[in-house]
Amino acid sequence: MTSTDLYPVSRLAAVQEATAKAGIDALLLTPGPDLRYVSGYEAKPLERLTCLVVPASGDAYMLVPRLELPAAQASPAARLGLEFVAWDETDDPYAIAAARLGKVAKVGLADRMWAMASLRFRAALPGAEQVLAGSVLRELRMRKSPAEVAALREAGQAIDSVHRQVPEFLRAGRTEREVARDIAEAILASGHAAADFVIVASGPNGASPHHDVSDRVIQAGEPVVIDIGGHLPNGYCSDSTRTYSVGEPPAEFTAYYEVLHRAQVASCEAVRPGVSCESVDAAARDVIAEAGYGDHFIHRTGHGIGIEGHEDPYIVAGNGEPLEPGFAFSIEPGIYLAGRHGARIEDIVVCTEDGVERLNTTTRELVIV
Template identity: 75%
Template sequence: MNPDVTTELYPPARLARVQEATAAAGLGALLLTPGPDLRYVSGYDAIQLERLTCLVVPGEGDPFLVVPRLELPAAQASPAGALDVEMVAWDETDDPFALVAHRLPDAASVGVADRMWAVMALRFRDAMPDARQVPAGRVMRGLRIRKSAAEVAALREAGAAIDRVHRQVPALLKAGRTEREVGRDIAEAIVAEGHSLVDFVIVGSGPNAASPHHELSDRVIQPGDPVVVDIGGTMPSGYCSDETRNYCVGEPPDDYVAYHEVLRRAQQAACEAVRPGTTPEAVDAAARDVIAEAGYGEYFFHRTGHGIGLETHEDPYIVAGNTEPLEPGMAFSVEPGIYPGEHGARIEDIVVCTEDGHERMNHVDRGLIVIA
């Protein structure tokens, strides 16, 4: 990535804000192992290994990054190398957990990364038996949930990239091909259009379209099949894409056309409900009410959306019971679905709450796309 872009996405001042939040939460330190929290704080996209890599952010005192000696060059070359952070390299015969514990002798509580391997959390517990462990998400959530302008730009770039893939789907969906064959071509397109990783490819044809998280199968796509295509990946920036559109190979069933139009209206209503001060449960209700009034309520059985950023699924979740007011910078999917059984449909865009409303990150036609 361009160094200027990297600095905007992962500003050095972020570490100080995390340390302030750690102290405000009354924690002795955060222990951030490879994963989205470590990357958010330092820009370091570290490999998850059995060897410990851990950014230690104490409530008071200097942060430090513990790394296996063989990973030290990679850490130094990452954006973390530009931070004013001591890198503590450990050798194969060292105990890195004891090393961290030795530097935090007075810690009464520590926040462990939400995505830390359990075996590592247990090793920390053994090394620091008097320190209560809590999820680091208690500190990190409030920072990560509101995206900066640079993060929104990264999500916008991811949205444009996955839009380009969806525009290629009609040429790939043909009767006689299997879901797996189509999925393979889509995965290649996801990388070709700028993603560094393919996170998921759902190609649900016919009755498989009624399973929201359907895996690719060897089912042969038949004439008249509705097909749900839900795809996403991770960009070099670390930020994710996620978009769902609906296709039909040949003439669609009449009942499918009818409820797809209901779904389109429901997704539109939910997007229009997004603005500062609105609650996630109100956005969920905006979609759910349209679907229920049309008689399909029992066939919409998942939440309306999930937050997105350095993870495909993160806070905030767009679901009944979530009354936390939306704020500018919050980014999430809006993806109601209807799944009667013989087939199904879902329409999904990534939406960002703005100062005066919302911005969609995806712009491909949301109508039913019929492939002749």
């Protein structure tokens, strides 16, 4: 799998077509996931403006600081046949973009554009309405190509290899931070370019879904929620949660973990083309609610994943959008008992032509170490 597969030249034309269809005159894509998705260029987010200008018609071009020009020309963006417009330290790149665009009524700004840049564009293009480029790009980014699915599958296998090592790191007497340090090193050793997050939540900390880590000492008999992920050098992300126990856990925990396991399986089995995002959420939520733990499942069932760890589609009540082949997202129900403990099971899945593929394959049973 090459960068040509993940960032095909044809993507730029598809983006221009979608931009025109949306009634937007141009997209302005600064460093971040939108720029990388369209061009393959992982530009540095600097105070100096780098911006891919994608007009609804006509030729796209890349504004780059002159000192960043070699990096831009060496990136996959060079395959697109773009003009690279280098600007010097005394130039105003926003004025350059405005002059080249001419009179425009509506522009789409990269969703992760810094406020500094968006306000400068507003001043340079005072007559243009600003909207989010995501309103155009989400439709393309949600539908993963076979190459993108392969990249996510590779990321899933890499993070699975880390979860298989977790029992070596977990033991009573170690702090969450010590365990997290070992996990982060294992994430890098597995082939990830970076460990984007490591959650090690022991005992009562497990009841906080985004706990992170602390200097708390892990005790015997405690459940520990391990939620980890990163991104590969190609930009595609991993994310998987498993729950462990250091010795035999409390009986009440074992009881609700079994409920959680059934809920996660039910939600995965609900995935198929045409099914709504909210019905996949309901498949997990109903199992948990029927067992009496509904008030303890306090977040959505899942989020899309790709070149970002969180992106469309979101698996949540109120989202009636139907699943399509190529949609990739997490399924991660959780049960959290404040002050005591919690549990979560998370897989990344892909909607296929006739069902679902799980990209994480490590055991979802409670692992006692």
